Amino acid sequence: MLRQSSMILPIRAHGPGLYDFTEKACAFVAESGIEEGILTVFCRHTSASLVIQENAAPAARRDLEAFFKRIAPEGGQYEHDDEGPDDMPAHLRSALTQTQLSIPVRGGKPVLGTWQGIFLFEHRRNSPEREIALHIIGE
Amino acid sequence: MLRQSSMILPIRAHGPGLYDFTEKACAFVAESGIEEGILTVFCRHTSASLVIQENAAPAARRDLEAFFKRIAPEGGQYEHDDEGPDDMPAHLRSALTQTQLSIPVRGGKPVLGTWQGIFLFEHRRNSPEREIALHIIGE
Amino acid sequence: MLRQSSMILPIRAHGPGLYDFTEKACAFVAESGIEEGILTVFCRHTSASLVIQENAAPAARRDLEAFFKRIAPEGGQYEHDDEGPDDMPAHLRSALTQTQLSIPVRGGKPVLGTWQGIFLFEHRRNSPEREIALHIIGE
Numbered sequence: 001m002l003r004q005s006s007m008i009l010p011i012r013a014h015g016p017g018l019y020d021f022t023e024k025a026c027a028f029v030a031e032s033g034i035e036e037g038i039l040t041v042f043c044r045h046t047s048a049s050l051v052i053q054e055n056a057a058p059a060a061r062r063d064l065e066a067f068f069k070r071i072a073p074e075g076g077q078y079e080h081d082d083e084g085p086d087d088m089p090a091h092l093r094s095a096l097t098q099t100q101l102s103i104p105v106r107g108g109k110p111v112l113g114t115w116q117g118i119f120l121f122e123h124r125r126n127s128p129e130r131e132i133a134l135h136i137i138g139e
Numbered sequence: 140m141l142r143q144s145s146m147i148l149p150i151r152a153h154g155p156g157l158y159d160f161t162e163k164a165c166a167f168v169a170e171s172g173i174e175e176g177i178l179t180v181f182c183r184h185t186s187a188s189l190v191i192q193e194n195a196a197p198a199a200r201r202d203l204e205a206f207f208k209r210i211a212p213e214g215g216q217y218e219h220d221d222e223g224p225d226d227m228p229a230h231l232r233s234a235l236t237q238t239q240l241s242i243p244v245r246g247g248k249p250v251l252g253t254w255q256g257i258f259l260f261e262h263r264r265n266s267p268e269r270e271i272a273l274h275i276i277g278e
Numbered sequence: 279m280l281r282q283s284s285m286i287l288p289i290r291a292h293g294p295g296l297y298d299f300t301e302k303a304c305a306f307v308a309e310s311g312i313e314e315g316i317l318t319v320f321c322r323h324t325s326a327s328l329v330i331q332e333n334a335a336p337a338a339r340r341d342l343e344a345f346f347k348r349i350a351p352e353g354g355q356y357e358h359d360d361e362g363p364d365d366m367p368a369h370l371r372s373a374l375t376q377t378q379l380s381i382p383v384r385g386g387k388p389v390l391g392t393w394q395g396i397f398l399f400e401h402r403r404n405s406p407e408r409e410i411a412l413h414i415i416g417e
Contacts, residue, residue: 002141002280002415004277006175006243008250036284038318038413040177040241044252046193052377054324054369059358063366064373071210071349080198088202091193095203099191099255100241102318102378104284104413111286111411113322116377133250135177135243137141137276137415138282141280143416145314145382147389179316179380183391185332210349219337227341230332234342238330238394239380272389274316274382276280276415 004137005032008044011130013122016086018053018061021132022117028134029105037138039110040102041118044131047090048122049097055117068093068123083124090123097121105138143276144171147183150269152261155225157192157200160271161256167273168244176277178249179241180257183270186229187261188236194256207232207262222263229262236260244277282415283310286322289408291400294364296331296339299410300395306412307383315416317388318380319396322409325368326400327375333395346371346399361402368401375399383416 007028013019029039043050054060072092074085081087101118103110112118120130146167152158168178182189193199211231213224220226240257242249251257259269285306291297307317321328332338350370352363359365379396381388390396398408 002282004141004175004177006245036282038282038415040243042241042243042250044250044255046191046252046254051373052324053373057358057360060366060369063356063358064369066355067350067370072206077205078202080196080202082196088199091199091203092206095190095192095236096374098377099237102241102320102380104318104320104411106284106411111320111322113324113409115324116322131252133243133245137177143280143314143316145384179382181380181382181389183389183394185330185391185393211345216344217341219335219341221335227338230338230342231345234329234331234375238376241380270391272382272384276316 002139006135009132009134011120011132013127013130015125016122017065018119018121020117020119025118029136030108032136034136034138035108037105037136038102039105040135042100042133044133046094047124048120048130049094049099050101051097051119051121052116053119054115056115086125093123141278145274148271148273150259150271152266152269154264155261156204157258157260159256159258164257168275169247171275173275173277174247176244176275177241178244179274181239181272183272185233186263187259187269188233188238189240190236190258190260191255192258193254195254225264232262280417284413287410287412289398289410291405291408293403294400295343296397296399298395298397303396307414308386310414312414312416313386315383315414316380317383318413320378320411322411324372325402326398326408327372327377328379329375329397329399330394331397332393334393364403371401
């Protein structure tokens with residue numbers, strides 16, 4: 001019978017960058033006991049975001065971080081800087097990536113491809129603990 | 140028992156910019172009577188899009204609008220301009236942001252963070268009324 | 279009564295560009311027999327992605343492809359190039375667009391707007407067959 005489950009996953013980032021939480025998301029799916037369904041991952045912030053990216057090569061992640069620093073740089077022509085020079089770039093990098101991802105679940109696991117990992121993309125230097133809302137529905 | 144509900148929400152934009160419809164999305168959730176589930180918001184257009192952004196500082200929204208004007212400018216090297224100079228930039232800015240968002244619902248409310256608002260991002264100067272499809276499933 | 283269905287849809291791309299698979303997604307919905315619900319489309323790759331875009335004008339699609347070549351160019355300052363010069367740009371263009379889309383279903387069809395098509399955005403010159411996971415829940 002169809003059912004659902006949800007939780008808030010806290011993640012502590014240590015400065016800007018990509019933080020892989022694929023295993024934690026998979027553990028939530030496993031604990032739900034749901035074999036087939038749909039998993040949703042939602043970031044409750046506007047200065048941190050989500051991306052699904054290459055899980056193998058650290059150089060690819062460094063390039064990704066460098067790219068977003070170039071297209072949404074600090075020291076840009078921003079009116080809003082209440083929380084410092086990394087404030088507005090954080091919002092822009094969040095808008096350009098994802099706040100939410102939904103992934104089908106089959107055989108008790110998200111159907112991620114071989115090279116796909118789920119990452120929190122932290123954009124602030126000094127950020128509070130981040131909260132990721134997880135939800136699954138299925139059977 | 141799990142159930143679902145859906146509707147089409149019309150939004151009238153007055154020129155390019157961000158239009159907060161968080162309250163309308165929350166009202167749809169409340170009216171559904173669903174306490175725990177997943178809300179999906181879908182924009183039925185390719186020249187307007189969705190973003191979750193800072194709901195407090197108007198300056199942050201102005202910076203966001205200015206940023207997308209810079210990276211996907213009018214007067215670019217576009218082949219497609221059937222509907223004028225703001226036609227192709229509208230498609231690009233839509234592709235760079237979101238057409239759809241799904242947000243877990245707990246206690247009868249979307250689990251948005253304190254500073255998160257749901258915005259229609261209108262990219263055209265003269266647009267028809269926009270349609271946002273809302274869907275919720277849960278119990 | 280609520281139920282769900284899922285499948286893996288293979289797509290063979292022939293070089294970089296946009297590949298419309300709206301009809302295949304609609305056929306999956308029709309075959310499920312679900313009249314009202316939510317369809318999720320998930321790309322199992324980090325060097326190909328998804329976009330909902332203009333389904334009518336080929337020039338708009340060419341402009342979109344050209345735009346992403348400009349903002350995430352080959353020959354950039356990349357550390358990661360294990361699989362050649364189109365490797366890292368592919369990851370960046372994927373991060374800037376979508377890995378997943380969810381679309382409400384009404385009357386047995388996704389509620390796409392008149393001008394919306396669902397596209398695989400292939401970023402690599404020589405890519406393996408791509409896999410799109412489809413999932414629907416509803417009744």
